[in-house]
Amino acid sequence: MQSSTTPPETEMLARFADGLADVTDAMAMTYFRKPLDVEQKADLSPVTQADRAIEAAMRERIVQRFPVHGILGEEHDDARLDADYVWVLDPIDGTKSFVSGMPTFGTLIACLYNGAPELGIISIPPTGERWTGQRGKASTLDGASCRTSGRTRLDEAILYTTTPDTFDAAGSAKFEALSRKVAMRRFGGDCYAYGLLASGHCDLVFEMNLHPYDYMALVPVIEGAGGVITDWKGEALGLHSEGHVIAAANSALHAEALAALS
Helix, strand or coil, rough: CCCCHHHHHHHHHHEEEEEEHHHHHHHHHHHCCCCCCCCEEECEEEEEEEHHHHHHHHHHHHHHHHCCCCCEEECCCCCCCCCCEEEEEEECCHHHHCCCCCCCCCCEEEEECEEEEEEEEEECCCEEEEEEEEEECEEEEEECCCCCCCCCHHHHHHEEEECCHHCCCCHHHHHHHHCCCCCCCEECCCCCHHHHHHHHCCEEEEECCCHHHHHCHHHHHHCCCCCEEECCCCCCCCCCCCCEEEECCCCHHHHHHHHHCC
């Protein structure tokens, strides 16, 4: 087993992850708004050659640098998930946005230590924006500190969800109960909405049926910016969470949102 994480180790991992995002951003832009072969996976979500190629490139670099680390990704088989360190990768979060030319897709990179997210990156290739979160440190947008909003009440909050199409009947009812209480609700954004939350531009994000590669990178970013991100029951997110996610600008707003869902 590897030793406990030390600050130098974490800083080294963060530098590596940042370099990884540089590579994946460049790759994504070579495919963006170009003709693509779009296939449907078993869950009816789309996948392209870009998703697969970008994740393969990330995996190759991780294995070369950290051969004993685990990897969980969206498009390829899991590897060594019992390792102390596990990388969780989403090469293109928001493939539907990607294939339809919407510049709000991103790459998500997380590194977990003993199951907890040590660092996370939300990188948005079309805009060049990159949010970075690291446990115990303030989150950054393009190297400068970012902070969630000071709004603490639902009636003044801006709420995002990517699409209500992912909600079942129970999820739709919870979304309606919550969104009726907010000042404004908006749709779309994928992982970009969480970056906007970390920078104080919106206040709540509500999602259903996400996978670990959709949310693990978000946790350090949101928490390091002063926000709270959990499942709908208020429990911490992990590799085995149900995937029903709510993120809020602060604990007071999070508590009020959870009460609206109950």
